[in-house]
Amino acid sequence: MFRWLSGDPVSPGWPATLGPLGTRAGAVSLRPVKLRDAKDWSDLRIRNQNSLLPWEPTGTGSWASRHQVSSWPPLFSVLKSEAKRGTLLPFVIELDGRYVGQLTVGNIQRGAVRTAWIGYWIDAGHAGQGITTAAVALGVDHCFGPVGLHRLEATVQPENAASQAVLMKLGFRREGLLERYMDVNKRWRDHYLFGFTVEEVEGSVAEALVRSGRASFL
Incomplete structure (x- = not known):
């Protein structure tokens, strides 16, 4: 479900394109972020302010100012640098080749723990169509395969039922409640902690999703 891009990988599992998986909305795949994503990123983030703001860490300045086209190059530079160091995997979620969201694996730790967190967001106009579930399945399989991780974690606010549903389907x-865990929208919010280890996967997460009828191999 993955292939290397041109050149030698600079860290395990990076860079790579993943998928596609078929959903009722179309073909879902993951690819590395690119510098030329600036306009798509800005347009989606600004358009989705109301759907994203309640769930994301508090930032400096207004939402619009943080998501101008000019804000992408320095952010991209950080993402690319961390990916090269092997601490981050920043992906674009594509639907039939169109940018519709992002999936990020962060705080990658090696050694005795081999763990990371996984996070994601999607355009509200494409929510509820199985796209995020397929994208996360691809990301999890990649982490438990080429990236060589043993455990993945995700944190979700109790009110975010849609995101919890994505995780539990997969x-x-x-595992528990993290009280006042993160400053979100200018308030310290509780988050549920979700966990997943490689021993809990039979075959692959994508294969299980296909067997359940929620996706198809293309």
């Missing part, structure tokens, strides 16, 4: 377990 096999993540709710």
Whole structure:
């Protein structure tokens, strides 16, 4: 479900394109972020302010100012640098080749723990169509395969039922409540902690999604 891009990988599992998986909305795939994503990123983020603001960490300045086209190059530079160091995997979620969201694997740790967190967002106009679920399935399989991780974590606010549903469909377990865990929209918010380890996967997460009828191999 993955292939290397041109050139030698600079860290395990990076860079790579993943998928596609078929959903009722179309073909879902993941690819590395690119510098030329600036306009698509800005347009989507600004258009989706109301759907994203309640769930994302508090930032400096207004939402619009943080998501101008000019804000992308320095952000991209950080993402690319961390990806080269092997601490981050920043992907664009594509639907039939169109940018519709992002998936990021962060705080990658090696050694005795081999763990990371996974996060994602999608254009509200494409929500509820199985796109995010397929994208996360691809990301999880990549992390438990070429990236060589043993455990993935995700944190979700109790009110975010849609994001919790994505995780539970794929096999993540709710492990506990992190009280006042993160400053979100200018307030310290509780988050559920979800966990998933490689031993809990039979075959692959994408294969399980296909067997359940929620996706198809293309």
